Amino acid sequence: MRDVAVLGVGQSEFGKFPERTIAAMGATAARAAITDAGIDASELQAAFGSRVYDATITSQTILKDLGITRIEMVNVENACAGGSTAVRSLYKDIAAGYIDVGIAIGVESMTTSPIAGKLIPPDKDDLDGQLGLTMPVLFALQAQRLMETHGATPEDFARISVKAHDHGALNPMAQYRKQFTVEEVLHSRMIADPITLLQCCPNTDGAAAVVMTSADFARRYTDTPVRIIGSSLTSGGYSFHRADLTNFELGARAASEAYEQAGIGPEDLDVLEIHDAFASEELIHYEDLGLCPRGDAVGLLRSGATALGGRIPVNPSGGLQSLGHPLAASGVRVIGDITNQLRGRCGDQQVPNAQVGLAQMLGGVATGLDAGAASVHILARPMRKDSTCCKN
Amino acid sequence: MRDVAVLGVGQSEFGKFPERTIAAMGATAARAAITDAGIDASELQAAFGSRVYDATITSQTILKDLGITRIEMVNVENACAGGSTAVRSLYKDIAAGYIDVGIAIGVESMTTSPIAGKLIPPDKDDLDGQLGLTMPVLFALQAQRLMETHGATPEDFARISVKAHDHGALNPMAQYRKQFTVEEVLHSRMIADPITLLQCCPNTDGAAAVVMTSADFARRYTDTPVRIIGSSLTSGGYSFHRADLTNFELGARAASEAYEQAGIGPEDLDVLEIHDAFASEELIHYEDLGLCPRGDAVGLLRSGATALGGRIPVNPSGGLQSLGHPLAASGVRVIGDITNQLRGRCGDQQVPNAQVGLAQMLGGVATGLDAGAASVHILARPMRKDSTCCKN
Numbered sequence: 118m119r120d121v122a123v124l125g126v127g128q129s130e131f132g133k134f135p136e137r138t139i140a141a142m143g144a145t146a147a148r149a150a151i152t153d154a155g156i157d158a159s160e161l162q163a164a165f166g167s168r169v170y171d172a173t174i175t176s177q178t179i180l181k182d183l184g185i186t187r188i189e190m191v192n193v194e195n196a197c198a199g200g201s202t203a204v205r206s207l208y209k210d211i212a213a214g215y216i217d218v219g220i221a222i223g224v225e226s227m228t229t230s231p232i233a234g235k236l237i238p239p240d241k242d243d244l245d246g247q248l249g250l251t252m253p254v255l256f257a258l259q260a261q262r263l264m265e266t267h268g269a270t271p272e273d274f275a276r277i278s279v280k281a282h283d284h285g286a287l288n289p290m291a292q293y294r295k296q297f298t299v300e301e302v303l304h305s306r307m308i309a310d311p312i313t314l315l316q317c318c319p320n321t322d323g324a325a326a327v328v329m330t331s332a333d334f335a336r337r338y339t340d341t342p343v344r345i346i347g348s349s350l351t352s353g354g355y356s357f358h359r360a361d362l363t364n365f366e367l368g369a370r371a372a373s374e375a376y377e378q379a380g381i382g383p384e385d386l387d388v389l390e391i392h393d394a395f396a397s398e399e400l401i402h403y404e405d406l407g408l409c410p411r412g413d414a415v416g417l418l419r420s421g422a423t424a425l426g427g428r429i430p431v432n433p434s435g436g437l438q439s440l441g442h443p444l445a446a447s448g449v450r451v452i453g454d455i456t457n458q459l460r461g462r463c464g465d466q467q468v469p470n471a472q473v474g475l476a477q478m479l480g481g482v483a484t485g486l487d488a489g490a491a492s493v494h495i496l497a498r499p500m501r502k503d504s505t506c507c508k509n
Numbered sequence: 510m511r512d513v514a515v516l517g518v519g520q521s522e523f524g525k526f527p528e529r530t531i532a533a534m535g536a537t538a539a540r541a542a543i544t545d546a547g548i549d550a551s552e553l554q555a556a557f558g559s560r561v562y563d564a565t566i567t568s569q570t571i572l573k574d575l576g577i578t579r580i581e582m583v584n585v586e587n588a589c590a591g592g593s594t595a596v597r598s599l600y601k602d603i604a605a606g607y608i609d610v611g612i613a614i615g616v617e618s619m620t621t622s623p624i625a626g627k628l629i630p631p632d633k634d635d636l637d638g639q640l641g642l643t644m645p646v647l648f649a650l651q652a653q654r655l656m657e658t659h660g661a662t663p664e665d666f667a668r669i670s671v672k673a674h675d676h677g678a679l680n681p682m683a684q685y686r687k688q689f690t691v692e693e694v695l696h697s698r699m700i701a702d703p704i705t706l707l708q709c710c711p712n713t714d715g716a717a718a719v720v721m722t723s724a725d726f727a728r729r730y731t732d733t734p735v736r737i738i739g740s741s742l743t744s745g746g747y748s749f750h751r752a753d754l755t756n757f758e759l760g761a762r763a764a765s766e767a768y769e770q771a772g773i774g775p776e777d778l779d780v781l782e783i784h785d786a787f788a789s790e791e792l793i794h795y796e797d798l799g800l801c802p803r804g805d806a807v808g809l810l811r812s813g814a815t816a817l818g819g820r821i822p823v824n825p826s827g828g829l830q831s832l833g834h835p836l837a838a839s840g841v842r843v844i845g846d847i848t849n850q851l852r853g854r855c856g857d858q859q860v861p862n863a864q865v866g867l868a869q870m871l872g873g874v875a876t877g878l879d880a881g882a883a884s885v886h887i888l889a890r891p892m893r894k895d896s897t898c899c900k901n
Contacts, residue, residue: 118605140878164744169565172564172586173561173586173588173874174586174587174588174873174874174878174880174881174882175586176744177744177873177874177880177881177882178874178878178880181878181879181880186744186745186746186880187743187744187745187759187762188743188744189742189743189744190587190742190744190882191585191587191594191598191742192585192586192587193583193584193585193586194564194565194566194567194584194585194586195566195582195583195584196565196566202583206583206598209601209602209605209607210601212605213510213601213604213605213606213607214605215601215605231623350581350582350583351579351580351581352556352568352569352578352579352580352581352582353578353579354578367579370579481566481569482565482566482569482570486532486566486570486573487573488566488569488570488573488578489566489569490566490569490582
């Protein structure tokens with residue numbers, strides 16, 4: 118298999134824009150990624166688009182206005198891991214040599230989606246869903262369990278939201294550039310005990326795109342391409358039908374597969390962008406991703422290691438909490454943000470001298486259908502001839 | 510790239526089954542394909558599912574009940590070419606060596622979809638759609654044009670429906686196993702002149718699945734695997750915004766790409782399964798697929814060559830007209846039907862001594878959004894040592 122590089126990244130503004138079409142937001146992100154890559158749009162050989170709601174012909178609709186047609190276009194779906202699935206599909210096609218250059222796009226209009234203004238509508242065949250097992254409830258069950266098993270407190274969960282908003286306040290693309298105190302987070306409206314409003318990701322419209330190429334192609338445009346050194350996608354249970362609510366088994370498996378391919382471990386990471394639809398889940402991911410031993414997530418959080426300025430910053434972008442969560446866009450956006458970290462282009466949010474980063478996303482069905490997807494990508498900073506930062 | 514084989518095929522009954530869930534219909538098709546392949550479900554290494562409406566986590570939901578989890582699962586969408594996109598995605602992963610064995614599943618519940626009982630709802634940003642440019646209207650415009658340019662008559666279009674229903678009456682899986690006369694077709698309800706009700710595919714619920722493997726893996730189970738010798742997927746305009754309404758440029762391009770890979774031409778084909786959502790479009794595909802020179806499609810039809818017993822039967826299954834059209838299922842179903850033709854398992858619908866077959870599907874957005882996908886797969890009969898039926 119061939120080496121694959123991320124050559125350009127782009128994002129539309131994240132926020133509530135019911136007047137903006139999928140095509141318009143997607144084209145904004147795609148144009149930005151193509152411009153950033155420095156290629157001509159006519160060089161693209163394939164496109165992978167992702168959108169959770171009304172996915173029909175998404176890539177084609179977005180790219181038509183850029184004059185991109187007559188190439189292979191695939192629209193993929195995997196809930197919140199849909200954007201990551203588009204990235205991985207493109208990665209596989211380039212690594213296998215089917216194509217040299219392509220684009221992955223994630224887009225969502227949550228304000229005009231079928232679930233706008235509603236709780237996620239339960240499947241009529243799904244008893245759990247009909248009884249009210251929605252996403253906030255699932256994550257609240259997990260948070261309650263973390264309080265029992267890990268000694269986590271409501272203040273810990275609030276601190277994760279405070280951290281996300283501290284980071285997001287520095288991000289010009291974020292939906293909410295506002296800081297909060299632990300007290301403010303705890304006293305915002307209760308959604309599902311212990312999760313309060315300010316510990317939930319908002320409803321967001323927006324798009325993200327990445328242009329990816331073979332390493333050989335990338336060298337025509339830059340001496341220092343960011344490489345994807347690990348890529349995984351797997352499936353598994355997502356709901357509460359499992360022995361231990363304090364981990365996502367599919368997420369841990371996705372991580373170990375990506376580490377194995379990359380030939381590195383969590384101790385080699387400098388920065389992460391991960392799924393934090395609800396603040397409390399970040400603790401679970403710390404352990405599933407191996408950032409600390411099982412049971413030590415609360416300690417890792419309290420140490421400040423995962424905040425900007427700490428040893429291993431998590432979600433310096435502001436994460437889903439502050440930056441926003443246009444579902445399928447998020448899995449592409451995390452690849453873009455890690456790429457920018459490794460290129461040293463993140464301004465006030467920059468993790469100094471970041472060399473290796475990880476982008477993770479997982480999603481699925483909260484209810485008794487209990488089915489999900491998890492994806493991990495590991496990216497490495499431009500390699501120079503004397504560099505030995507990674508084993509592979 | 511490695512040779513890829515279709516090892517097992519399966520289908521659920523096609524019809525109107527609003528009480529059957531996506532999971533149940535999909536599992537029926539998947540179980541049938543796994544049984545037909547002779548493998549154990551635990552051998553599957555990846556799954557690609559397709560569903561146009563509400564695609565979220567489709568593969569995972571279907572396969573959970575078969576005990577299949579913890580593998581890579583991707584859900585793809587490309588309108589009526591979605592099922593073909595799932596097949597091609599699986600094909601690419603096997604050919605590249607990422608996996609040895611996987612399953613592609615297409616499923617749709619049209620009777621419970623968001624468009625059930627409605628014309629396809631126009632995109633609010635799409636003027637053409639708001640003015641009524643629905644699928645039947647688009648295909649009626651094309652049919653009118655064929656009458657001007659090709660000398661096609663309403664009787665010709667009706668004859669295609671009669672042929673489809675003659676074939677489908679032989680198919681135990683078909684939604685409508687009923688024969689009609691040209692007069693009956695012409696006097697059924699007018700939908701969009703010259704297209705009458707019996708020239709439209711019905712609304713259908715159902716699923717189809719195929720198990721595909723590397724050629725080496727297949728040889729553990731059979732001496733005579735059916736091989737995929739050509740696979741293409743491309744994008745392009747689908748609506749009336751084009752110079753010539755009497756072809757689908759994207760469909761012709763998909764065909765020539767697949768022929769080139771297979772190293773054969775249309776003259777080498779013995780049987781085809783293609784998209785005939787409306788009877789009249791079959792004439793367009795005859796020419797786009799190279800079955801006859803441009804302008805000669807009506808003559809090819811009238812010669813009887815494309816009926817069972819003719820030189821090059823098209824849609825011996827009954828096609829979308831008679832068998833039914835559960836959107837994303839159709840692209841997988843055509844692969845299954847061609848596989849069965851090449852294995853000589855089609856009973857009364859069998860094309861004698863079929864050695865090479867073609868499965869085609871295209872779909873998109875009828876309206877001014879004008880974006881579509883087309884896919885062609887070419888399959889070849891089990892090769893024996895002394896066989897020279899194909900160049901590759």
